[in-house]
Amino acid sequence: MSVTSEASTSWKGSLAEGSGDVALESSNQGPLAVNWKARSEGSTSVTTPEELLAAAHSSCFSMALSHALTENGTPPESIETTASVTFVPGTGISGSHLNVNASVPGLSSEDFARIAAEAKTGCPVSQALAGIEITLEATLA
Secondary structure: OOOOOEEEEEOOOOOOOOOEEEEEEOOOOEEEEEEHHEEEEEEEOEOOOEHHHHHHHHHHHHHHHHHHHHHHHOOOEEEEEEEEEEEEEEEEEEEEEEEEEOOOOOOHHHHHHHHHHHHHHHHHHHOOOOOOOOOOOEEEE
């Protein structure tokens, strides 16, 4: 069975002066504002395509890591993942850095690092982002 997820964007105006709204199929929050200024200069109040990619990457990696840890016989108590996706105007998306901190009873730091690295490679979003550098910082709590 396949599942298709949707998001829609409505854009008005030129790249530099225009703006748009991104609507997530599942969101009850309403549309998210998006514009070039936020994308090229940064913003804490307007979203960017890179922020949406970061959300996808951090959630996908967390699921992949949870599954891998459970398959290892060491299910996690908790996983906290931040993905930082970098955009360079004129160049594009240059990388995604995963920073994960997890509580996994009975697992050594070495085994955690190995399993986290495998989850990074196996994560479907990581695979979709194969054209950029993906780095990982994994800490066992």
